[in-house]
Amino acid sequence: DAGVIQSPRHEVTEMGQEVTLRCKPISGHNSLFWYRQTMMRGLELLIYFNNNVPIDDSGMPEDRFSAKMPNASFSTLKIQPSEPRDSAVYFCASSLGGVYNEQFFGPGTRLTVL
Amino acid sequence: SQELEQSPQSLIVQEGKNLTINCTSSKTLYGLYWYKQKYGEGLIFLMMLQKGGEEKSHEKITAKLDEKKQQSSLHITASQPSHAGIYLCGADSTGANNLFFGTGTRLTVIS
Numbered sequence: 001d002a003g004v005i006q007s008p009r010h011e012v013t014e015m016g017q018e019v020t021l022r023c024k025p026i027s028g029h030n031s032l033f034w035y036r037q038t039m040m041r042g043l044e045l046l047i048y049f050n051n052n053v054p055i056d057d058s059g060m061p062e063d064r065f066s067a068k069m070p071n072a073s074f075s076t077l078k079i080q081p082s083e084p085r086d087s088a089v090y091f092c093a094s095s096l097g098g099v100y101n102e103q104f105f106g107p108g109t110r111l112t113v114l
Numbered sequence: 115s116q117e118l119e120q121s122p123q124s125l126i127v128q129e130g131k132n133l134t135i136n137c138t139s140s141k142t143l144y145g146l147y148w149y150k151q152k153y154g155e156g157l158i159f160l161m162m163l164q165k166g167g168e169e170k171s172h173e174k175i176t177a178k179l180d181e182k183k184q185q186s187s188l189h190i191t192a193s194q195p196s197h198a199g200i201y202l203c204g205a206d207s208t209g210a211n212n213l214f215f216g217t218g219t220r221l222t223v224i225s
Contacts, residue, residue: 045213
């Protein structure tokens, strides 16, 4: 099993540019989670999907952030326009869903906005 | 707000020594998860506890959840350099597998 796949692994962009992060969950998992990790705020849940439907997006910082899951094997997190304070490591995780199921994390995308 | 307090924030121990990391919530939790993270990498699942008083062990790591399901401890016996990393506790307070995480404990093991 390839695990959760994220791309790109590193992204450096300039303020104002659009950034798209991608995630492929583990096959068969029906829940997908996007997290952001910074030194100041630690690991924060941004949004999670269950069966491709967004369930809770209360962690999304503002309207500049949007996430989609068009099918069970792909999700994107988009930032438009990006700002320096968006610099962080963004993790995608997937699970079998429901309660008490382990979340498997991807390697993360390190985003730097200049 | 949902908060998990971890202590200590960082820990430096001599190889071979035992150590304990704590995780406390003001809310009763449906599930308590322990993850380990190495710098620049994703999180690796260690253990999940869901019942009050539950205790689980894997190799030299033992995790416990108190009876009220508001506090957990992670204990490492005879620490090794391979145990070094950031330990994060994550908790589910709604029953929807929606986790929020503590700020982490950075463990350094000195040979």
